[in-house]
Amino acid sequence: MKKEVLTYIIGGKAGQGTKKAGIVAANFFADLKREVFQMNDYPSLIRGGHNFSVVSTSTSKIYSHYMKADLVVVLDQRSYEIHKDHLVDEGILVFNSDKVKGEGTGIGISSEAKKYDNSDLIEGVAGIAILAVVVGIDKKKLDEIIKKEYGRQIKDNINFSHAIYDSAFEKIKKRFELKQGKKKLVSLSGSEAIGFGAAAAGLDIYFAYPMTPSTPVLHFFANNGKKLGVVTVQPENEIAVANMAIGASFTGARSMVGTSGGGFCLMQEAFSLAGMIESPVLFFLGQRPGPSTGVPTYTEQGELLYSLYPGQGEFPRIVASPGNIEEAFYLTAELLNLVWRFQTPAILLSEKHLTESSMSVSINPNKTNWAQPATHEKGEYNRYKQTGNGISPLLFPPSKRLIKWNSYEHDEQGLTTEDGNLIAKMHDKRRTKLHSLIDYLKKMKTVNIYGDGKPVIFTFGSTTMSVLEALEYGGIKASVIQLVYLQPFPVWELNEHKYRESIVVEQNCTGQLEQLLKDKCEIKPVRSIRQYDGRPFDPQNLAYKIMEVF
């Protein structure tokens, strides 16, 4: 490994606070100005089962967790069995000796926890205390962290953590020297980045019905909306979600919805409505393994093709997918701008691995724009005025002018028509708008190119992070081309890369990005690396696979 990476895994049952411990660890590293990547793995249940959180940190940019850890803390036997193989040589394994039989350092975590209320729920704090010991943090600093991060039962948590700290100190002591980084960093989850990005671009209302892995964005707005001036609404179903958001857009409110594949099916009729009435709404689509209910709490990129032509009929659609958490912030803001500029719905496509992982970021909110439509200035108003570029200025109620948005084919005023000429003209208008959109995208960054190695690795979405980290890990020279925009597909950016030796890396079974590259650009990758077991790539593993090819 080139860079110095420290990895920490904490495993236990759902309800023991392992996820929280991972996030706390990530925040702690970021506070030290260290780069960090944190990933949660949990099944679809509320208590029990097996959850784990893994945090990798370095002083230089890090794009993925690693599945080989320097410190593993396990709270139960199942976690022990799973994670004992996840240790690097010389790694430290600490187990809860009350529940686990095994090799490594045993500490009586459960018996200590029993002394406090909600003993189950606080065990995760032990993981933080042990981490503190191992990286040489003193108890005062530990107290600060606990006070900051844990809302409830602070005193219990502190007492508990001290007891664990003391036992751990006795048995293992400080093992790692943590260098501080230089840049002020903050660790954000993908969902938080999406939330802040939308807010930065002027979001007014977020509508959603819970569905993993889009739910954290709903919770983000529910928790922070008041401060940010964003209203959060959870209606009765996804159909209401989408139609309410469209209604809200009619008043000029910037609105956004969030869902996952199954919920997005239910929104497609409204998506087409938005296309027809030219309503600007941003749809966040978080992927998980499908089809159907699939594997709700895991990750996959199986809905790329599904996302390209949602909703019946022809109208301009936009789909883009962020390649890392920082980009999730900027891209969300950019998409909110685009939907208002072009008055057409867009999809922010992501996946569980991005939305529910955290990463150190340095974000400058001022670099975003405030979503602004072309607005009607004066004189007679026609909602669907034919303009050169297909974009008709907006006007919001209340107004003396008549504002008619119409799901039927319509004339410029917005009244229903069945006239053949008008039908064709309005089709042309929307196609013109599509071309305006494409022209506009041509001036934007629609693909990201990382590195300048000769062979090319094509990828998209959160897999970009895995690929970048794998290259770093393996010291592999290659260029990574990440398709940020997927609809309209940025063929214009890819022509020059057509004949380069390339591979595709993606997280699905049928090779959807590969198919798109073949279809759209006649790019024929020599090899395709796909993973579709619900788990994100491990960069080490991925590096070996890439090296096999190049």
Added chain:
Amino acid sequence: MKKEVLTYIIGGKAGQGTKKAGIVAANFFADLKREVFQMNDYPSLIRGGHNFSVVSTSTSKIYSHYMKADLVVVLDQRSYEIHKDHLVDEGILVFNSDKVKGEGTGIGISSEAKKYDNSDLIEGVAGIAILAVVVGIDKKKLDEIIKKEYGRQIKDNINFSHAIYDSAFEKIKKRFELKQGKKKLVSLSGSEAIGFGAAAAGLDIYFAYPMTPSTPVLHFFANNGKKLGVVTVQPENEIAVANMAIGASFTGARSMVGTSGGGFCLMQEAFSLAGMIESPVLFFLGQRPGPSTGVPTYTEQGELLYSLYPGQGEFPRIVASPGNIEEAFYLTAELLNLVWRFQTPAILLSEKHLTESSMSVSINPNKTNWAQPATHEKGEYNRYKQTGNGISPLLFPPSKRLIKWNSYEHDEQGLTTEDGNLIAKMHDKRRTKLHSLIDYLKKMKTVNIYGDGKPVIFTFGSTTMSVLEALEYGGIKASVIQLVYLQPFPVWELNEHKYRESIVVEQNCTGQLEQLLKDKCEIKPVRSIRQYDGRPFDPQNLAYKIMEVF
């Protein structure tokens, strides 16, 4: 014009029976063993407005109506203004002199109709009487026709028709000699062909919620289901439609649903469910101009791309579209067979121009197959047994064996799993099934090739009929390649046509088939002819456009 075509247009208000008159005329011609094509044009309203029906007939195969008529009958002024330009030279225009000021032959249709009950509704019968005169049918034969075709008010209709017959005979007399054809023919609408095709393949239950242009299939089964042994159910919404159909398939009942674009949006979640649980359900999707509500009673092919990847996640999907009404019969039967063979949902994609037009056909129901799945024979049962081809035998309740269909990712037994290996294996199973499907399709007829002219015209769906008739009309030598199957896309059939000079003809604005041909086969048509005003192509017009290119 090479062949002798006779065309008849009758125009009036909705509620005057012009559509019925068109269908009666078509049946009458078919009875004479003449080939016939009949098309209805009507706006989305119940009474008033402007409806017309056009029937073209010939002794040789005819694939389209023509918009230049030999006989035009108009019941109101609006129809007169529109259709007076639709006459061939020397054509006959008969108008309702009580309502119309114009040139041609006036007959007091309304004043005569007033003498009977429901005077508005029976005016269309005048059109039949006038047609009878013009083609030299006597009153006795006319009475037979009316008795056979008109359920209600038979005596009134006969008396009324005699009065009109007499006035018309006085003013215009017999004008055309109608040659009889040789083959026994029957005129069927596309919807009837679909209904019969599904029935021939063993359909048990049809579920639908009304939506133009799929509604006629619902009405077909509602009217004929009892005789055919097919149950018809109209649930509360499209979501119930699709989920009930899936439930029914669990019992072994062959089930099918019908809808249009907006309704299909709502069915997509169930479509994905069918993909996951491997439920065999046939989805009939009738297109109309979109997006959204669009132009409900007109025609378009704007949902080709939309239909290719419905439902979240990865699973085998089948999409096919019939190129004429005869093919609608056979293809529907074939698709019902395919969904049961491969236990995956399929879409029968069509459009208003096929479903609501009629054509003379000669159909042999015995040429279809009875949809039959692989069924479990004996021993332990695993619903999702891994087999070499991805197809697991079916078993239906009640059974001593456990039969579990599961929307979550599952093990072979059908129990939920979150295990990475199993997730990947089940993905592989479904992908294997997709490959089995493709292998199977390779042995089937997935494209139709008509003619052997050098240049190629690519097309699909009902536009195939327009193209064939245009070639016939224009005496144009070309090959027509109709894509019957659109998903999986039959690239294997197209390789040999890759470098031929070609054009694409389709009824949409953005050139969806053209895009697919470019994407999938690197076929770059030199020209694209598109119409998207809601009206089907007129073959004469289309012929000129094609001749411009070749």
Added chain:
Amino acid sequence: MTKNVLDTNAEITWCPGCGNFGILNAFKKAVDKLENKGVNRDSIIISSGIGCHGKIFDYIKLSGLYSIHGRSMATVQGIKIGNPNLKVIAFAGDGDAYGEGIAHMIFAAKRNADITVIVHNNGAYALTTGQFSPTSKKGFKGPSRPEGNIEDPLNPLSLLLEAGATFVARGYSAKMDHLSDLIVEAIMHEGFSVIDVLQPSVVFNNTYKLYNEKAEIIHKPAKNLDGAIKLVKDTKQRMPIGVFYDVRKLVFHKELMGDWNPSQNKMSRNERLKKINEFV
């Protein structure tokens, strides 16, 4: 009909004699009355579903959003949240409101969303040529069930009362003035209001004779929920029309946002960015 300021240039394509004309005229009259009460026409926003009823959208010169089948009540809830200063009215069919859109109706009532829904209840899916609808009588013959509907009809108003509706009324399109008053009251009501309008479809369900005989104006809402439920179901001997229930309850958008108006009181970009900077 004389030309009205609320008329548009759209050609009216309802069948002659259709009950929808009565609703259209009653609504236009109601707008006049509302203006007299200080409700500015520009702040009255309409929406509708798809069906014969929906065409009313094209015939009224008021701003709004012609929605899709069964969703107009979701649409107007979104409009109301986006700008609570607007008065929002959803026109809906019986297929629309009680079939495809029933969930939105129930939840709009439950949360007391401040919207008005005017249901053109003709007991049929008229525009799609007369299939049975959720309020069709058993035995009703339509093309999807030629031998007659096999389901009993819903009583939509008792359902909505149970769901929490705070204003429930029934009108009759042929009693235009009465209906127009109902519309005014419903729109002035702060909270969820629904008017189930008996609307004869001359083609598919001609109920003029029936309702001309049975319609009976009720002059006072019931005192309580039980009374209202009884009243809306009291349809064997007569067909009561009028306001059946009218109570006050805090409306959804106020519970949600107090007096905040998302589209009008928008936070400035600077302030928003400052807030975000505090976090990141």
Added chain:
Amino acid sequence: MTKNVLDTNAEITWCPGCGNFGILNAFKKAVDKLENKGVNRDSIIISSGIGCHGKIFDYIKLSGLYSIHGRSMATVQGIKIGNPNLKVIAFAGDGDAYGEGIAHMIFAAKRNADITVIVHNNGAYALTTGQFSPTSKKGFKGPSRPEGNIEDPLNPLSLLLEAGATFVARGYSAKMDHLSDLIVEAIMHEGFSVIDVLQPSVVFNNTYKLYNEKAEIIHKPAKNLDGAIKLVKDTKQRMPIGVFYDVRKLVFHKELMGDWNPSQNKMSRNERLKKINEFV
């Protein structure tokens, strides 16, 4: 728990103490009782929605279809039409049955579909981490409304009674034997039957104390609809459990098909083709 013939190999992943265990055990017991009444286990078909409740599908060794969120009652209606000889049971959550799937519930009741719906009513979207649901109390705190739910809960049973349900009951997961009897009765009822089961979620809505105090067994259904509606709403001082309403009415599949069974009495291919040949 001793191993039962109805157990599967699936690991049970409900939280210790969850009310769902009571429902699972009551159901298994009910199956035994049904077998004693001559209902063959092989003809009992189950379905469920998505949520904590839905996991019950994996834990019962009966054939069926694990459906999607809010659709299990549509699924089982399809199964029933496909083969009316089967007894079909849909397990559903409160989010499932009264939120996403409310339209299917209302129409299943309206058409008296011969299905049984067992609702695990825990007043929360549990599996998605405890957001408020259609039956959450006002003020209920969940992650999508940390300051508390702003909507009043639905009373689902009065709604379903108004919609036409012919068998309506409430059970309590902690009263296992009583619940098991309710399940037997509901399944034996020919027509639409629903049991709203009070199901404490120990994590998100721990109502054991509340219901242990308030639950009160009702031994006789109400005499009429009004009485039943009163009963299901009589929850201030107590929480009545038992069968509230039980009437007979011709079921949907018989109205639709008489005694025909589409999957079992299928017309032969020859006969079918003969019929088609008559037409074409």
